[in-house]
Amino acid sequence: MGKRLIHQRRGKGSNRFQASFNGVADIHYVPYSPIQREGKVLGQVIDIVDDPTKTAVLALIQLEDNRKTYNMAAEGLSVGQRIEMGKEAEVKIGNILPVKYIPEGAPVFNVEIRPGDGGKLVRGSGVFGLVVTKEANNVLIKLPSTKTIRVHPDARATIGSVSCGARVEKPFIKAGKKHHAMKARKKRHSIVRGVAMNPNSHPFGGSQHHPGKSKSTARNAPAGRKVGAIASSRTGRRKKN
Numbered sequence: 001m002g003k004r005l006i007h008q009r010r011g012k013g014s015n016r017f018q019a020s021f022n023g024v025a026d027i028h029y030v031p032y033s034p035i036q037r038e039g040k041v042l043g044q045v046i047d048i049v050d051d052p053t054k055t056a057v058l059a060l061i062q063l064e065d066n067r068k069t070y071n072m073a074a075e076g077l078s079v080g081q082r083i084e085m086g087k088e089a090e091v092k093i094g095n096i097l098p099v100k101y102i103p104e105g106a107p108v109f110n111v112e113i114r115p116g117d118g119g120k121l122v123r124g125s126g127v128f129g130l131v132v133t134k135e136a137n138n139v140l141i142k143l144p145s146t147k148t149i150r151v152h153p154d155a156r157a158t159i160g161s162v163s164c165g166a167r168v169e170k171p172f173i174k175a176g177k178k179h180h181a182m183k184a185r186k187k188r189h190s191i192v193r194g195v196a197m198n199p200n201s202h203p204f205g206g207s208q209h210h211p212g213k214s215k216s217t218a219r220n221a222p223a224g225r226k227v228g229a230i231a232s233s234r235t236g237r238r239k240k241n
Contacts, residue, residue, distance in 0.1 A: 004223045005202060010188065018186065023053035025070040027110070028118025029096065029156055030063070030085070040086035045079055052184045055125035056164045072110050072123055074160035093160035099139040100153035102131050109162045111141055112155035119156070121149070126165025194227065203227055
């Protein structure tokens with residue numbers, strides 16, 4: 001029985017492949033209070049913070065009761081800007097409202113699915129969703145993937161688009177920078193082809209001497225051989241009639 005392959009060792013979840021856990025904060029809205037349901041809570045942006053585990057910068061918001069919370073920073077948000085949260089909040093970039101009070105066609109991000117879950121959708125840098133239409137018991141949100149999803153009318157969302165939209169335009173230049181960026185997010189980098197490995201590291205390896213064998217392998221193959229097309233019923237191109 002061969003040794004486990006690298007993607008199998010990663011899947012086990014050992015310390016070697018864990019994320020670095022150097023994030024600033026977990027992003028979620030403050031608890032859904034009755035004040036937000038009937039009026040609004042005021043706050044102020046006191047800092048813009050970079051978090052290496054996230055693709056966008058964070059806004060540190062100090063509320064009127066001196067509590068502090070982090071939220072995904074909207075594109076165009078600045079230090080000192082006033083933030084409003086709740087039913088009576090103004091429809092303005094950076095403010096947080098229930099989706100049933102947001103006009104149709106408005107861009108939103110960090111959208112809750114159910115009221116109080118803290119925000120689950122549209123959180124990557126530069127993205128935004130659109131409020132498409134409102135129904136009696138649902139509000140339709142068009143996601144950046146163009147998929148449309150229904151959320152609860154009292155679910156909260158932030159007006160605008162997520163910051164750092166130009167992130168993908170800047171190249172990494174060096175492999176080391178890419179390595180650290182991916183490691184902070186527990187992602188694989190770089191991915192080496194199996195045929196480029198040694199025979200003891202991958203069944204497809206062996207430089208110029210690897211055999212031209214089928215990619216199909218048995219469902220119950222041992223760990224060192226279970227790679228390729230697992231229990232495939234057929235492979236290759238289909239013949240034209």
